[in-house]
Amino acid sequence: MGTAIDSKAIEQRARSAAVRAWLRYGVVAALVVMLLALVAYFTRGAFLDPGNLINVLRQITYNAILAAGQTFVIITAGIDLSVGSLVSLCGVVMAMAANALPFHGVALVAAVLVVGALVGAAAGFINALPVVRLGLPPFITTLAMMLMARGLAYKLSHGRPIPIDSDAFNTIGIGFTLRGLGHLFKLPGIPVAVLWMAVVLIVSGVVLARTRFGRYVYAIGGNIEAARLAGIPNRRVITAVYVISGICAAVASLLLLARFQSGSPQTGFGFELTVIAAVVVGGTSLFGGSGTIAGTFVGALLIGVLNNVMNLANVESYTQDIALGAVILLALILDQVRKRIWS
Amino acid sequence: MPEPAASALLEMRGISKSFPGVRALDGVSFEIRAGEVHALVGENGAGKSTLMKILAGAQPADAGEIVMDGTAVQIGGPRDAERYGIAMIYQEFNLVPQLDVAANVVLGREPVRAGGWLDGGAARAVAAAAVKQLGLELPLTIPVGRLAVAQQQMVEIAKALVRKARVLVMDEPTAALTDREIDHLFETIRTLRERGVGIVYISHRLEELPRIADRITVLRDGRVVGGGTVAELPQHEMIRLMVGREMDQYYPPLPPLDPAAPVVLAVRDLRSGSVVRGVSFDVHAGEILGMAGLVGAGRTEIVRAIAAADIPSGGEVSIDGKPLHAHGPHDAIAAGIALVTEDRKGQGLVLGMSIRENVTLPHLELFSQRFGFVDRASEGKATRDLVQELRIRTPSIEQRARNLSGGTQQKVVLAKWLTERARLFLFDEPTRGIDVGAKAEIYELMTELAKQGAAVVMVSSELPEVLGMSHRIVVVRDGTIAGVLTRAEATRERVMSLATTAHGAA
Numbered sequence: 001m002g003t004a005i006d007s008k009a010i011e012q013r014a015r016s017a018a019v020r021a022w023l024r025y026g027v028v029a030a031l032v033v034m035l036l037a038l039v040a041y042f043t044r045g046a047f048l049d050p051g052n053l054i055n056v057l058r059q060i061t062y063n064a065i066l067a068a069g070q071t072f073v074i075i076t077a078g079i080d081l082s083v084g085s086l087v088s089l090c091g092v093v094m095a096m097a098a099n100a101l102p103f104h105g106v107a108l109v110a111a112v113l114v115v116g117a118l119v120g121a122a123a124g125f126i127n128a129l130p131v132v133r134l135g136l137p138p139f140i141t142t143l144a145m146m147l148m149a150r151g152l153a154y155k156l157s158h159g160r161p162i163p164i165d166s167d168a169f170n171t172i173g174i175g176f177t178l179r180g181l182g183h184l185f186k187l188p189g190i191p192v193a194v195l196w197m198a199v200v201l202i203v204s205g206v207v208l209a210r211t212r213f214g215r216y217v218y219a220i221g222g223n224i225e226a227a228r229l230a231g232i233p234n235r236r237v238i239t240a241v242y243v244i245s246g247i248c249a250a251v252a253s254l255l256l257l258a259r260f261q262s263g264s265p266q267t268g269f270g271f272e273l274t275v276i277a278a279v280v281v282g283g284t285s286l287f288g289g290s291g292t293i294a295g296t297f298v299g300a301l302l303i304g305v306l307n308n309v310m311n312l313a314n315v316e317s318y319t320q321d322i323a324l325g326a327v328i329l330l331a332l333i334l335d336q337v338r339k340r341i342w343s
Numbered sequence: 344m345p346e347p348a349a350s351a352l353l354e355m356r357g358i359s360k361s362f363p364g365v366r367a368l369d370g371v372s373f374e375i376r377a378g379e380v381h382a383l384v385g386e387n388g389a390g391k392s393t394l395m396k397i398l399a400g401a402q403p404a405d406a407g408e409i410v411m412d413g414t415a416v417q418i419g420g421p422r423d424a425e426r427y428g429i430a431m432i433y434q435e436f437n438l439v440p441q442l443d444v445a446a447n448v449v450l451g452r453e454p455v456r457a458g459g460w461l462d463g464g465a466a467r468a469v470a471a472a473a474v475k476q477l478g479l480e481l482p483l484t485i486p487v488g489r490l491a492v493a494q495q496q497m498v499e500i501a502k503a504l505v506r507k508a509r510v511l512v513m514d515e516p517t518a519a520l521t522d523r524e525i526d527h528l529f530e531t532i533r534t535l536r537e538r539g540v541g542i543v544y545i546s547h548r549l550e551e552l553p554r555i556a557d558r559i560t561v562l563r564d565g566r567v568v569g570g571g572t573v574a575e576l577p578q579h580e581m582i583r584l585m586v587g588r589e590m591d592q593y594y595p596p597l598p599p600l601d602p603a604a605p606v607v608l609a610v611r612d613l614r615s616g617s618v619v620r621g622v623s624f625d626v627h628a629g630e631i632l633g634m635a636g637l638v639g640a641g642r643t644e645i646v647r648a649i650a651a652a653d654i655p656s657g658g659e660v661s662i663d664g665k666p667l668h669a670h671g672p673h674d675a676i677a678a679g680i681a682l683v684t685e686d687r688k689g690q691g692l693v694l695g696m697s698i699r700e701n702v703t704l705p706h707l708e709l710f711s712q713r714f715g716f717v718d719r720a721s722e723g724k725a726t727r728d729l730v731q732e733l734r735i736r737t738p739s740i741e742q743r744a745r746n747l748s749g750g751t752q753q754k755v756v757l758a759k760w761l762t763e764r765a766r767l768f769l770f771d772e773p774t775r776g777i778d779v780g781a782k783a784e785i786y787e788l789m790t791e792l793a794k795q796g797a798a799v800v801m802v803s804s805e806l807p808e809v810l811g812m813s814h815r816i817v818v819v820r821d822g823t824i825a826g827v828l829t830r831a832e833a834t835r836e837r838v839m840s841l842a843t844t845a846h847g848a849a
């Protein structure tokens with residue numbers, strides 16, 4: 001028969017899948033390279049300075065971590081608008097905990113992280129509850145949470161940043177690691193925060209691509225009814241993705257807390273939009289069912305590079321917004337073109 | 344029957360089309376004359392839909408030309424096709440459910456008054472004229488979403504008429520219709536034929552072709568392997584051409600029923616929604632129970648309630664004597680129930696996922712290792728075995744479900760439920776849109792499952808299939824059981840009278 005299943009055909013398919021993957025990230029990568037060239041020109045080499053490159057990585061840490069959590073949510077065809085406010089709320093609560101808990105050093109950091117993660121997870125759970133029980137749109141429930149969490153953060157902190165007394169957070173905030181690697185580039189090392197980001201990205205990437213849970217996330221986004229009839233515990237999986245997003249907010253918040261040595265109710269203001277932009281620029285469909293963590297990282301990187309470059313080139317902030325918006329649009333258009341070509 | 348004019352209205356010459364890893368069409372030539380119904384038949388994945396998509400401008404051909412009235416034309420998109428008078432009715436209709444019938448019929452060519460204001464009265468007049476020409480009765484001011492499938496189809500046909508279609512392509516138009524509705528559809532098609540429209544008719548229901556078609560073209564593996572007038576091509580010859588071999592035995596012999604076989608499924612006074620109103624029956628191990636009835640009688644709702652796809656509002660379902668208290672499909676699956684749904688796109692498949700990912704979805708725990716990691720190698724092996732067992736035509740198990748032909752998708756839905764052999768299989772219209780060869784394979788599979796001791800319930804609107812494949816037949820009417828017939832008692836007439844009359848209990 002014409003379409004016998006021979007291993008050669010399968011191999012060929014696998015190879016063309018690899019080509020496809022290259023093309024997919026290639027588009028974004030090409031954009032980055034083009035930008036780099038422009039940048040190197042406008043900033044007279046300041047951008048390519050290893051110190052600056054590390055700086056870019058450090059700057060995107062928060063966005064990338066939040067976007068990793070958001071990727072789970074968006075693949076299920078949901079959205080989490082509350083992450084910015086949750087960063088603020090977790091920051092305030094964690095700062096209070098840091099000053100109140102009777103621990104020191106690493107133990108204190110761990111305990112504070114646990115407190116923050118509980119807050120983030122609880123908020124994610126509440127986000128998901130009306131979605132899975134009543135079928136309310138996540139756009140609305142997370143919008144409500146955005147307001148509530150923001151209000152709560154202001155109330156708890158009386159509107160002022162809460163400084164932390166302990167110096168246990170210094171390592172995460174400003175510390176470096178992998179000094180050997182750093183010396184190669186004449187740097188003090190890799191910022192600890194960047195390492196945290198790497199861990200979050202790798203773990204989420206593996207969970208999404210390789211585990212049963214990850215498969216369920218894609219299935220729900222692709223066809224929620226087929227998923228339900230296949231016996232997938234839809235409610236639990238959907239709840240889990242909002243909890244994951246909440247926990248990511250807590251982790252990002254911890255890094256910010258460590259960096260600024262205080263928890264402020266204003267920290268996360270407006271974060272949700274850049275987070276969603278990173279996810280979408282990274283090729284995840286807002287309609288659900290497709291997307292990757294690797295793509296999200298590239299998206300966050302692209303936005304980070306752009307910001308960095310414009311800062312170096314002394315572009316004033318309103319122009320920066322215009323450029324950022326244009327690039328997001330362009331990236332999405334390119335992504336669509338790529339899909340057209342390949343379908 | 345008027346002799347069709349001999350000259351071709353439209354000709355497709357040497358059309359070829361490849362997808363990655365698939366040669367869907369290979370030098371196909373096909374012609375349509377004015378005032379004829381030209382049937383296009385072939386196995387699943389033979390290339391029928393692809394050929395017609397090229398004609399409708401939905402997909403470009405790699406090679407070949409399309410000639411209309413003797414001159415070559417370029418069909419670069421749906422707009423071109425419309426300009427040349429080519430209309431296509433896909434299985435999924437292109438209607439706007441919220442708009443009323445008249446608005447749908449004139450969609451895209453709304454009559455307007457000076458200043459660009461919509462002229463609703465004129466729209467209704469145009470729609471009414473089209474509906475009348477077709478000899479139909481349609482309520483013009485009702486939102487299309489509220490019409491029955493058969494009526495929606497008529498709206499599509501009226502739409503084609505308003506667009507002055509000269510060629511009308513219908514892809515499996517009878518798949519979801521009742522016998523009555525099919526009669527009606529055929530009358531409409533004849534009306535169109537008399538008006539000189541050339542009609543391409545794609546169907547897997549070969550037995551209906553002598554009633555409606557003038558000529559037949561058979562595709563196999565993307566090539567034309569035969570054709571002729573209906574008289575020249577009797578059904579067995581058509582089948583031989585389609586599958587490339589003789590197919591004598593259509594329904595396999597059913598395994599004998601062991602009278603002592605235990606009851607696997609017991610349903611007592613089951614109620615669900617407003618449709619299922621107190622249903623009781625048993626199915627034994629090794630038994631195939633056919634479920635017949637009119638479309639809308641509640642058969643789908645019954646099997647959905649058993650599988651907890653809808654939560655029953657009353658009554659009891661037990662499996663192997665144990666009452667099932669399912670809160671959702673998850674529990675039913677755990678109890679050994681497999682529901683093969685009728686609507687593959689909406690409920691059966693995640694179209695963006697590969698065959699492998701779809702097939703393993705209901706039983707992913709069988710392919711998981713520690714920490715919930717999915718073992719792709721064992722997934723691949725199980726999927727390849729099923730692809731072979733069900734003869735699913737695909738270049739690779741990594742092919743996305745979206746890219747498979749309709750019948751192939753249906754087979755993938757079946758495969759999903761075979762990775763783990765369930766106790767009870769509920770098949771809802773398992774052979775809809777499936778070619779003859781594959782049908783026989785699915786019948787074979789059902790008897791195999793029964794032989795292995797599973798209980799099988801098969802909901803089907805095709806009476807010959809129910810009669811040929813069931814140990815017993817339950818006839819459903821208005822959400823209740825109108826009667827149960829043994830294989831020996833069952834005839835077409837008895838089933839139909841139970842399904843339709845209000846007092847025919849056996």
Ligand SMILES: Nc1ncnc2c1ncn2[C@@H]1O[C@H](COP(=O)(O)OP(=O)(O)OP(=O)(O)O)[C@@H](O)[C@H]1O
Pocket residue numbers: 343362363365366367385386387388389390391392393394736737745746747748749750751776778
């Ligand atoms: N977009 C696509 N990408 C890849 N392969 C495709 C695509 N569309 C169709 N095919 C393949 O082309 C072949 C012909 O498909 P087509 O849909 O024309 O079959 P068909 O004769 O209509 O079958 P059925 O009776 O099942 O509807 C199949 O092998 C199918 O998998």
Ligand SMILES: [Mg+2]
Pocket residue numbers: 391392393514748749750
């Ligand atoms: Mg088809």
